[in-house]
Amino acid sequence: MLSQEGRISLKSFTGSAFAFFVICMFNCYYGITNLVANALIVFLYSVNVYFFLRFVYSPYAFAIAVRAAFLGLVLSLGVYVKLVAPPNVQIFGGYMSVMAVFHYSEFLAIAIVQPKQVSTDSFVINHSPQYTVAAMTSWVEFFIETYFFPGLKEQTWLSNIGLLVCILGDLLRKTAILTAGSNFNHLVQCEKSNDHVLVTHGVYGWFRHPSYVGWFYWSIGTQIILVNPICIPAYTIASWMFFKERIYIEESMLLSFFGQNYCDYQQQVGTGIPFIEGYKI
Numbered sequence: 001m002l003s004q005e006g007r008i009s010l011k012s013f014t015g016s017a018f019a020f021f022v023i024c025m026f027n028c029y030y031g032i033t034n035l036v037a038n039a040l041i042v043f044l045y046s047v048n049v050y051f052f053l054r055f056v057y058s059p060y061a062f063a064i065a066v067r068a069a070f071l072g073l074v075l076s077l078g079v080y081v082k083l084v085a086p087p088n089v090q091i092f093g094g095y096m097s098v099m100a101v102f103h104y105s106e107f108l109a110i111a112i113v114q115p116k117q118v119s120t121d122s123f124v125i126n127h128s129p130q131y132t133v134a135a136m137t138s139w140v141e142f143f144i145e146t147y148f149f150p151g152l153k154e155q156t157w158l159s160n161i162g163l164l165v166c167i168l169g170d171l172l173r174k175t176a177i178l179t180a181g182s183n184f185n186h187l188v189q190c191e192k193s194n195d196h197v198l199v200t201h202g203v204y205g206w207f208r209h210p211s212y213v214g215w216f217y218w219s220i221g222t223q224i225i226l227v228n229p230i231c232i233p234a235y236t237i238a239s240w241m242f243f244k245e246r247i248y249i250e251e252s253m254l255l256s257f258f259g260q261n262y263c264d265y266q267q268q269v270g271t272g273i274p275f276i277e278g279y280k281i
């Protein structure tokens with residue numbers, strides 16, 4: 001049974017995505033594809049949704065609902081951009097949809113496996129200042145290049161490969177969260193809780209860090225979707241360095257929690273990210 005937070009988020013996300021998708025299709029049907037007209041419609045729609053949710057929910061539930069509704073809106077808007085925007089902007093729509101699905105499903109997955117710990121942070125929208133800067137940098141690169149080299153952004157085949165990488169990466173990450181269950185936590189735990197057990201089955205039998213493997217490839221995939229020649233290598237290097245440090249710290253904790261059992265696990269299963277060894281005793 002999904003927790004109350006999970007239900008609120010699901011209703012807000014799907015409701016907003018559906019309502020906005022209907023509006024988009026209505027615009028398409030009547031040929032209202034002008035950017036300014038669409039921006040105005042989106043703005044008016046968002047204001048209405050915002051006040052509706054504020055009216056319906058308590059402050060805590062509202063904080064969840066408004067984020068989920070925003071992500072639903074981004075998902076539908078992404079599909080719309082992919083369908084009607086000029087060819088050199090269409091791939092940005094795929095990127096928007098992938099971002100919306102990733103962040104919403106992060107919340108939903110935590111609401112399923114850790115209902116007591118779910119919070120607005122579980123959307124990981126504000127993961128870290130570095131994450132926000134990286135996202136904004138990729139938008140700047142995209143729009144500069146699409147202005148000066150529009151042909152580059154019409155490589156739909158390459159963008160579709162990125163889309164596939166993101167879908168597979170996200171699927172692996174969400175499978176890992178569901179497999180680890182209550183042992184999964186967005187924040188690396190420094191103290192072992194009584195019910196924390198070592199998970200080695202399912203995707204944890206393929207890689208020691210399947211959720212990081214999924215996130216690593218997902219992050220690179222977002223830049224392949226955008227066909228961003230500068231951000232593709234930059235994201236690869238930045239993500240690799242981030243996960244190398246994170247895995248090192250996490251494994252030092254896991255070794256102190258599970259001792260020889262984790263040591264044996266390290267012997268049998270690799271981290272999953274190329275050239276990252278983890279913490280070795």
Ligand SMILES: C[S@@+](CC[C@H](N)C(=O)[O-])C[C@H]1O[C@@H](n2cnc3c(N)ncnc32)[C@H](O)[C@@H]1O
Nearest residue numbers: 176183185186188189197198199209210211212
């Ligand atoms: C963000 S999760 C990441 C889990 C894992 N590194 C992965 O990529 O799937 C971090 C939490 O998962 C816990 N954790 C990591 N690997 C685990 C395992 N094999 N079994 C149980 N808990 C694990 C850590 O103690 C930490 O608190």
